[in-house]
Amino acid sequence: MHIAKFHTPEIIIGPGSLAEVPRAAAGLGMRRLLIVSDRGLVATPWYPQLAQALHSDRLSVSSFTDISVNPRAPEIVAGFARYEESGADGIVALGGGSVIDAAKGIAILAANGGHILEYEGIDRARRPLPPLIAAPTTAGSGSDVSQFCIVNDVDRMTKVTIIGRGLVPDVSVVDPRTFVSLPADVAAQSGMDAITHCLEAYASLAHNRLSDRAALSSIGTAWRSIERFVDDPSDPDSGTDMAYAALEAGMAFTNAILGATHAMSHPVGGLCDAAHGAINAVLLPHVIRFNAEIDPTPYVELADAVGVRGGSPHAVAERLADEVASLSRRVGLPADLRSLGVRDEHVAVLTANALLDACMTTNPRKPTADDVARIYREAL
Numbered sequence: 526m527h528i529a530k531f532h533t534p535e536i537i538i539g540p541g542s543l544a545e546v547p548r549a550a551a552g553l554g555m556r557r558l559l560i561v562s563d564r565g566l567v568a569t570p571w572y573p574q575l576a577q578a579l580h581s582d583r584l585s586v587s588s589f590t591d592i593s594v595n596p597r598a599p600e601i602v603a604g605f606a607r608y609e610e611s612g613a614d615g616i617v618a619l620g621g622g623s624v625i626d627a628a629k630g631i632a633i634l635a636a637n638g639g640h641i642l643e644y645e646g647i648d649r650a651r652r653p654l655p656p657l658i659a660a661p662t663t664a665g666s667g668s669d670v671s672q673f674c675i676v677n678d679v680d681r682m683t684k685v686t687i688i689g690r691g692l693v694p695d696v697s698v699v700d701p702r703t704f705v706s707l708p709a710d711v712a713a714q715s716g717m718d719a720i721t722h723c724l725e726a727y728a729s730l731a732h733n734r735l736s737d738r739a740a741l742s743s744i745g746t747a748w749r750s751i752e753r754f755v756d757d758p759s760d761p762d763s764g765t766d767m768a769y770a771a772l773e774a775g776m777a778f779t780n781a782i783l784g785a786t787h788a789m790s791h792p793v794g795g796l797c798d799a800a801h802g803a804i805n806a807v808l809l810p811h812v813i814r815f816n817a818e819i820d821p822t823p824y825v826e827l828a829d830a831v832g833v834r835g836g837s838p839h840a841v842a843e844r845l846a847d848e849v850a851s852l853s854r855r856v857g858l859p860a861d862l863r864s865l866g867v868r869d870e871h872v873a874v875l876t877a878n879a880l881l882d883a884c885m886t887t888n889p890r891k892p893t894a895d896d897v898a899r900i901y902r903e904a905l
């Protein structure tokens with residue numbers, strides 16, 4: 526009998542839930558908080574609405590919004606400087622996965638000092654983080670419920686994975702209204718990231734029955750709603766579906782961890798600065814085929830959840846891989862890594878970095894360096 530652990534934050538989800546943030550902040554004892562967001566969100570209604578709601582609750586509010594897609598280590602250092610000079614005692618992150626990961630990085634430095642890249646790996650940040658509320662404005666990253674923080678190491682041109690139970694935010698506030706202004710490409714990238722989370726968490730060596738249920742529920746919901754959502758991110762039904770799918774996928778992968786798709790995606794993101802979800806969508810079918818050669822069982826169960834059935838287990842896994850690639854094309858994502866800027870001469874360094882990524886440890890098939898290089902070449 527295995528022992529299962531399942532960790533989630535308090536979750537507040539539904540249209541209008543952003544209005545709950547001041548109460549959640551007060552409940553966590555915040556008095557002087559830092560809003561971490563990005564410049565794109567400052568121009569939407571959501572950032573001013575949140576800032577105003579927090580001000581009117583007599584909290585002292587500062588902000589830091591200099592964060593790029595694929596947050597860089599120096600941006601986290603600058604955000605930490607803002608946190609310190611403002612005397613903040615908690616953080617509210619409003620944004621996509623990049624913003625929430627940057628907020629986690631700032632929180633790690635606030636509690637532990639040092640340099641953010643020193644915390645690469647598992648459980649390196651030992652001291653408890655200041656209170657953190659995460660309000661995701663994309664449907665996909667799962668960072669609002671996860672113990673992951675991904676930082677772009679610009680010197681090594683790769684992304685480093687920081688993992689620790691202490692990195693799970695205290696409260697996740699998911700307001701699907703904030704998706705209405707999402708560009709179609711971001712909706713597609715983040716949605717395919719969520720689908721990748723389901724598949725990798727379900728096939729992970731560290732999965733358990735609770736993470737399995739979240740993954741199966743999520744992939745069914747995301748699969749039937751992603752195309753409608755990408756066509757019209759303001760559609761309330763598909764937006765709410767994708768909000769729940771991203772949340773459940775996040776709950777699955779934070780507990781089960783991920784696999785080779787993410788381990789191989791992170792070095793590409795650091796090298797080319799391409800969108801995480803787009804890289805995953807290219808790599809995922811190749812990783813499914815590689816893993817299924819040894820054991821197709823998890824993919825047969827995932828395929829069943831999206832209506833792909835019939836034939837031998839290996840044939841079903843192969844069809845699932847084809848269907849993932851086809852779905853990715855239908856939502857407008859690229860077919861290969863070359864379109865994202867990867868060249869043959871990059872494969873050696875990408876392979877070396879992928880083998881070091883913490884997500885590789887839970888991939889159900891342990892790849893050799895030759896395997897990883899071959900998958901990169903197939904995906905080129």
Ligand SMILES: [Fe+2]
Nearest residue numbers: 666718787801
């Ligand atoms: Fe991801």
